[in-house]
Amino acid sequence: MIFRQLFDTVSSTYSYLLASRHGAEALIIDPVLEKVDRYIQLLNELDLRLVKAVDTHLHADHITGLGALRDRTHCITVMGEQSKADIVSMRLSDGEKLTIEGVSLDVIYTPGHTDDSYSFIMPDRVFTGDTLLIRGTGRTDFQNGDARAQYDSIFNRLLKLPDSTFVFPAHDYKGDTVSTIGEEKNFNPRLRVASVEEYIDLMNNLHLPDPKMMDVAVPANMHVGLVQNEIAQRGWAVTPSEAIAFIGRPDVAFVDLRERNERERNGEIPGSLHAPYPALQENLHRGGILHELAATKRIVFYCAFGERSAMAVQAARDSGLSSACHIHGGLAAWKTAKGPLLH
Template sequence: MIFRQLFDQVSGTYSYLLASRRGGEAMIIDPVLDKVDRYLQLIRELDLKLVKAVDTHLHADHITGLGALRDRTQCVTVMGDQTKADVVSMRLGDGDKLAVEGLVLDAVYTPGHTDDSYSFVMADRVFTGDTLLIRGTGRTDFQNGDPRQSYESIFGKLLRLPDSTLVYPAHDYKGDTVSTIGEERAFNPRLQVKSIEEYVDLMQNLNLPNPKMMDVVLPANLRVGLHQEEIDRRGWSLSAAAAMAAPGRPDIVLVDLREQSERDRHGTIPGSVHLPYTALQENLRPGGILNELANATGKQLLFYCAFGERSAMAVQAAQDAGLHSARHISGGLGAWKKASGTLTS
């Protein structure tokens, strides 16, 4: 496995690049905007294809790199179901899988620091975001933080992992790079409490100043910006209401770009073909399935995904490949559901 821990000194943020092999698919966890050039250089040097950029929660001390990585690599941006950030093209719930070629992480909902905090668990390690830090825990006094939820997330979920599990947090300000669940259970001063009430009292009396850039960073991370508006302006989209007539039409192929886990969880539009976004470029090339459907049969490609971001990028890629009839459902399956569109399980 390829594993790199990368550090932003300004914000004290750790980012993590993971892949199963050189030349394979990669993901990055908690990227920082100012370090995007460095990430992309390393990705090129390791001959990797970045397919997912993930934030463990909405950060308040640095601007996320999710949007820039999406724009420069067309990767899928990932956060938890509860996030209010608009950059997200794939959302995970508690117990879902975060996967790239050769690697699978379990998503664990661990609110408390924020109400959208997730940790990601592998066989031998856990990426804890700001929920559990090395010899500390994430503050709970803003972004709908809750010390009781923090206690339940840590004691009820993270500390139930094997003691040997490596702990990789999103931040450290002392120079520590890694810990273990057993170490934190034994030596983390905030975990040496006898009850949830004692932990709540401790967290409510930290009296910490707000992060220096919080008033700038939070609005920036909430509205990183989707590109659907430009696709709409060019006339390459259909509203969910207009797309209602597409299922069953012989001249249209509905293409579901989501992963199988998303289809299983949320259902599909009847009659749609499943071609995941990660295989888009292969399918658009001459001889690829999408290329053949559009050119050999004259069918119009109508893409959709969860919220419209992946499908908007797919339309642009299809147009660039000369498939000029390609369109997408603006707002994706979320808009389809709001319009009371039919779904099959």
């Protein structure tokens, strides 16, 4: 496996690049905007194709690199379903898996630092975001933080992992790069409490200053979504109501770009073809399923919120599929318009 821990000195943020091998798909966790050029350089050096960029939570101390990476690599942006970000391509929930080619991470909801905090588990390591730090824990005094919820996330979820599990947090301010669950149990001063009430009292009396970037970072990180209006202005989008009228037409093919678990959880448009977004370019090439389908049908792409489908319709047009369009706002907008769904 390829694993790189990358550091931003300004915000003391760790970002993590993972892939199964050279030449494979890759994902990055907690990217920083100012480091995007470095990430792109590293991806090229390692011959990797970035397919997912993930934030463990809505950050207050730096501007996320999610939007810039999406714009430059056409990757999928990913956050938890509780996130206040306006649009991300995919929203995960507790118990799901975050996957790319050859790599799978278990998704667990670990609120407390914020109400949208998630951790990601592999067999030998856990990426804890700001929930569990090295010899510390994330503060709980803003962004709907909750010390009681954090105690539960740490003591009843993260500390239940094997003691040998490596801990990779989103930040460290002392120069430490990695710990283990066992080390944190034994040496983390914030975990030396006898009860949840004692932990709440400790966290409520830290009296820390606000992060320097909070007033800039939080609003910016809430508006990272791809602006779909440009696609609509080109005439490449249809409203959910217009798309509903296409149901049953033999000259129209609905193409679902989401992953299998998203379809299982949220349903699908009746009669739609499943062609996951990571395989888009392969499917658009001559001989690919979408290239052949477009010879006789108008392709209507859709995804969860319209971000993947907006990128797909641009790629399709670039490949000569001149009638392709997408559903503006994705399945979320389709549901609001009372479009039919199969579960």
